[in-house]
Amino acid sequence: MKLKSHSLSIIHIVLLFNNKLRRKSMDPKDLEIKKLKKEISISSIKQYAFILLFVAEIILIGAVFIDFFNLKNPFSDVSASKKIALLHIDHPITTKYVEHLIKSVEDIKKEKPYKALLVDISSPGGSPTASQEFAAYLKDLNKTMPVTMYVNDMAASGAYYIASAIKPIYANKNAIVGSIGVIMPHYNVSELAQKLGVKEDTITAGKFKQPFSLLKEMTKENKQYIENALLKPTYRNFVEDVAANRGIPKEKIKKFAEGKIYIASMPEIQGILVDKITNLYKLKARLKKQYDDARFVTIGERPTPRNFLHVMMKEALSLLTETFSNAPRQ
16 A cells, blocks of 8 residues: 555656656747737637627617617517508509509418508599409408508599498598599590501401491490490499498489599588598597507508609500400400
8 A cells, every 4th residue: 555655656756847847848938929828818708708798788778779669679579469551542443453452461461460451542443343353352351350441632433442342431521532433435546547548457257346446436336335235234333332332222322423523521422422531640540549559551552653654654554454355355
């Protein structure tokens, strides 16, 4: 036992001696460099720790700031349960436009936070088919998501078709409503074509295959055909749908369905074409209060074309294309 202890002591002495020799043999410059490296390493660790703490503090302050001002927070969307979608309908009603509007609403339906939809309409109307499509869509939507309808500048013709889908109809006192009727424009440029030496030579099979043309005058028979085959059935559907949507007898609605326009505040249309006169800011304030201080999020916006002429040309072309595509074909 003593021998073992003695041998361990000798080993310990030898190791200490070797360490001293190493220190003596190491160049002082090397020792200085080693010491400097150690200090730099410790300093770097401290700097990294400080940066991490600083970033964490910034994130924490940012999260509190976002939450305080009720903005969208990537970490925790506190305001997510308090949203009302605001949909502006401010273009002529075409099939493509209605598809765009429906897609915009369908996108928000996937998000539970949206509690209601406010429709702000300012449109002169358009395609009866597209108008009926969106009116039917809003009626169905209203069963699962409350929809409020506000007429801003105007809801005429097809736009009123859409507005009638939701009750009550709120409107600005100077808004234009009505224009319940159907129109199909026909332009006769046959005299101009004659002067230019242009003649139409169309081959058809079927008496009414081409009931009208720009290059010839429409016959009485063809006019009657267009009226009976297209205009009257569409008009009948329009009146029946508005009457059903408004909960008013068809005969009562027909008195205001002669294509006339009305100012929303006119006494004779109260409770028939319009229910309540108000302003958009008042309506928004009421809805905000009703849905626990919810914030409005605008959906369905389309880029504004560069100038008025561009708008008119684009929309006229769209409506013209749609008119011809809706014409009866065999």
